[in-house]
Amino acid sequence: MPSLNSFLANIKDGTVARVTVPLIGVAEKERLNCVYEKTEPPKFHLIFPCGILAIDQVDTSRTCMLTVDAAQQSIALSAGISAIKDPQTLELVALDTVAYDQTRNFFRVDATTRVAASSLIPPEMAKNGEDWRLLGDTIDLSGSGLLCSFPEPLEAGKQVRIELTLPTGEVEVIRALGHVVRCRKINDQMYHVALHFDLIDSESQDKIMACCFELQRRYLRLRVRVQNVRV
Numbered sequence: 001m002p003s004l005n006s007f008l009a010n011i012k013d014g015t016v017a018r019v020t021v022p023l024i025g026v027a028e029k030e031r032l033n034c035v036y037e038k039t040e041p042p043k044f045h046l047i048f049p050c051g052i053l054a055i056d057q058v059d060t061s062r063t064c065m066l067t068v069d070a071a072q073q074s075i076a077l078s079a080g081i082s083a084i085k086d087p088q089t090l091e092l093v094a095l096d097t098v099a100y101d102q103t104r105n106f107f108r109v110d111a112t113t114r115v116a117a118s119s120l121i122p123p124e125m126a127k128n129g130e131d132w133r134l135l136g137d138t139i140d141l142s143g144s145g146l147l148c149s150f151p152e153p154l155e156a157g158k159q160v161r162i163e164l165t166l167p168t169g170e171v172e173v174i175r176a177l178g179h180v181v182r183c184r185k186i187n188d189q190m191y192h193v194a195l196h197f198d199l200i201d202s203e204s205q206d207k208i209m210a211c212c213f214e215l216q217r218r219y220l221r222l223r224v225r226v227q228n229v230r231v
Helices: 004-009 100-106 202-223
Strands: 016-023 026-038 043-047 063-070 073-086 089-097 108-110 114-118 133-142 145-150 159-165 173-187 190-199
Touching: 004 073, 004 089, 026 063, 043 073, 063 089, 108 202, 114 145, 133 202, 145 173, 159 190, 173 202
Parallel strands: none
Antiparallel strands: 016 026, 016 063, 026 043, 043 089, 063 073, 073 089, 108 133, 114 133, 114 159, 133 145, 145 190, 159 173, 173 190
């Protein structure tokens, strides 16, 4: 396994990245776009667009997870926050590389595409009320699951059949089996439902991850300009 410094050496100065930043008193980490800046390995800087980093809420006692494309591969690192340099800059120290399977679990990207959730029971075998299907849109997407918007609720723990059309590349339907992690009512016509993949083939999961990285690159090109990052 290459050393941490070797991984960092493959990341070009000014490369766009995505990081999960821990916040004080909040279990779920904030996912933010940023720019990687080389310093003295294993330390490095992350520079954020003006106004998106709540520095007074950053929890420096917890680790960050960083994902970046380098040397024609996606590199994932866990890192500790060693200093808040200014309102747009964090200094981090790399702690360990993250395996690809682990990356699937935490790397999540905003994505809007069509999704369907339906009963596990085939229509020809379903009794009254057992044959159902909900159409909605994704809010975000990862290799381990997705957050969706549906017009009707789904109860937590319910097993579902998932059909997903990826928003990049050729139009292709990804099929998986999963369950409802949570459901939150937004209004009478909208419910946010988190789904977890329980059974998905590795090829389909790889396609989802490739889609996530492509979307990240697109978003970062739109949102982040290195020359305009600092005030």
